[in-house]
């Protein structure tokens with residue numbers, strides 16, 4: 001008889017649980033969207049892609065950006081191992097890197113990595129075409145004025161209207177609104193201008209990407225060129241600096257012109273496109289949680305690597321991890337943590353660049369000269385173990401790095 005009562009109790013208990021679960025679901029339905037992506041640039045669209053590819057194809061997703069994101073407003077380059085969803089739309093991949101400076105000319109086979117170039121215009125179109133196949137994905141062009149938590153989710157205010165979501169992913173980002181407390185943190189800018197050039201005759205070796213070419217006056221701060229050819233007659237030539245201050249606009253043009261003429265020996269070329277920007281390089285922490293239901297992503301969520309300015313692949317890994325967390329736990333916050341020593345390495349490298357910009361050419365060429373490319377990339381991707389890290393650190397100019405390390409510890 002006891003067993004019968006126990007069974008009845010279990011049945012009633014299950015019915016109650018189902019009823020309460022149903023109420024909880026009804027509550028969840030009270031929000032307008034499952035996911036709101038505030039910001040539909042690199043991070044927003046990467047996450048949207050991974051959500052719909054990762055099992056949330058039928059979720060109600062809203063993406064809000066004040067720009068339509070159709071133009072080629074940036075060119076992404078990144079090293080990568082294995083396949084990515086964007087290989088088919090990449091403009092070019094290179095298996096060899098060339099690094100020139102400090103009296104050396106290094107030609108480095110990259111396998112198992114490759115260096116890849118992706119135009120943002122192609123990325124935006126590719127992702128939006130995929131999103132257009134999903135029944136409940138909406139894209140809104142509007143300025144977001146507020147992002148805030150609510151009891152059962154979070155909401156954004158855009159174009160004078162509130163949109164409620166179960167989770168909000170905030171990647172709203174503008175460099176001009178960004179402030180670093182320089183009394184506590186190191187703050188550099190990665191600023192550059194790139195020009196796409198077209199020549200009337202074959203010139204470039206399309207198998208090799210020039211990643212660091214230091215053959216330009218350094219003036220005590222790190223300055224170098226990228227030359228990334230995608231055809232024998234066409235390449236992106238980019239003048240990049242890691243320094244606290246930007247240059248007057250015509251100074252970038254002057255240096256680019258000088259490099260193309262004097263160093264590459266090209267006299268006749270046409271500029272077909274231009275891009276320029278500032279990427280933050282700072283060890284000031286970026287808070288990932290924007291609230292109980294708000295996760296910050298992309299630059300706003302600290303996905304730009306402080307010591308390199310690279311972010312594209314980090315945004316892909318982050319998006320994958322967010323989707324995995326949602327599936328595993330029902331929330332997006334169970335994300336892998338970067339081993340703390342990597343933040344220290346970033347700080348030390350930033351300190352070296354701030355104190356001894358005159359040594360940057362020597363430091364970077366030496367890194368690539370004395371380490372296998374795999375070790376370098378694993379380090380920059382924050383994958384290497386402590387022993388591997390120590391091997392790499394043993395190749396740096398020790399007194400300079402010790403001094404910088406001491407300043408980091410004291411600060």
Ligand SMILES: Cc1cc2nc3c(=O)[nH]c(=O)nc-3n(C[C@H](O)[C@H](O)[C@H](O)COP(=O)(O)OP(=O)(O)OC[C@H]3O[C@@H](n4cnc5c(N)ncnc54)[C@H](O)[C@@H]3O)c2cc1C
Pocket residue numbers: 038039040041042043044064065066067069073074075076077078142143144145171172173174275276277278279297298299300304309310311312313
């Ligand atoms: C020109 C350029 C070249 C780069 N090259 C590389 C590279 O080669 N490799 C690499 O790894 N990284 C590169 N980066 C760094 C990084 O990968 C990119 O900046 C990337 O786009 C960062 O993604 P995000 O979503 O954080 O920022 P964004 O892509 O800039 O997206 C932020 C979005 O927020 C929107 N927004 C801001 N405020 C509001 C508001 N109030 N309301 C509505 N919308 C708003 C903006 O319109 C924008 O679309 C480059 C960056 C730039 C700018």
